[in-house]
Amino acid sequence: MPNVVIDSVYCAETTDGFGSDQLYIKIDDVQIYGTEEIDAGDNRIINVGRSFGVKAKVSLWEYDSGSADDHIGSFWAHQSQVGEGQQAVTLTGDDSHYDVHYTVTE
Numbered sequence: 001m002p003n004v005v006i007d008s009v010y011c012a013e014t015t016d017g018f019g020s021d022q023l024y025i026k027i028d029d030v031q032i033y034g035t036e037e038i039d040a041g042d043n044r045i046i047n048v049g050r051s052f053g054v055k056a057k058v059s060l061w062e063y064d065s066g067s068a069d070d071h072i073g074s075f076w077a078h079q080s081q082v083g084e085g086q087q088a089v090t091l092t093g094d095d096s097h098y099d100v101h102y103t104v105t106e
């Protein structure tokens with residue numbers, strides 16, 4: 001069974017609005033990280049993963065107490081990425097800029 005590990009997340013720019021983002025990460029609707037405060041310039045080692053079948057949906061969210069949470073972005077990890085080493089994806093929802101590094105293993 002393939003396993004996707006979120007290695008790290010780099011925040012180049014937070015979502016719209018003042019102050020830090022409260023980042024959390026879901027894989028297939030299961031929260032695997034957060035909520036953690038993150039600011040522009042922060043690089044976070046996550047190192048948490050989850051096994052999946054053919055593909056897994058990874059989503060980054062920004063928690064807000066007074067309104068709906070902001071969707072930073074989502075991407076698919078796929079079993080075809082096994083053995084391809086570390087992957088990088090950029091997410092830019094709500095005027096943010098996040099670089100996510102992840103690895104798919106067997």
Ligand SMILES: [Ca+2]
Binds near residue numbers: 020022062063064065
């Ligand atoms: Ca927030």
Ligand SMILES: [Ca+2]
Binds near residue numbers: 015016017070
């Ligand atoms: Ca927000």
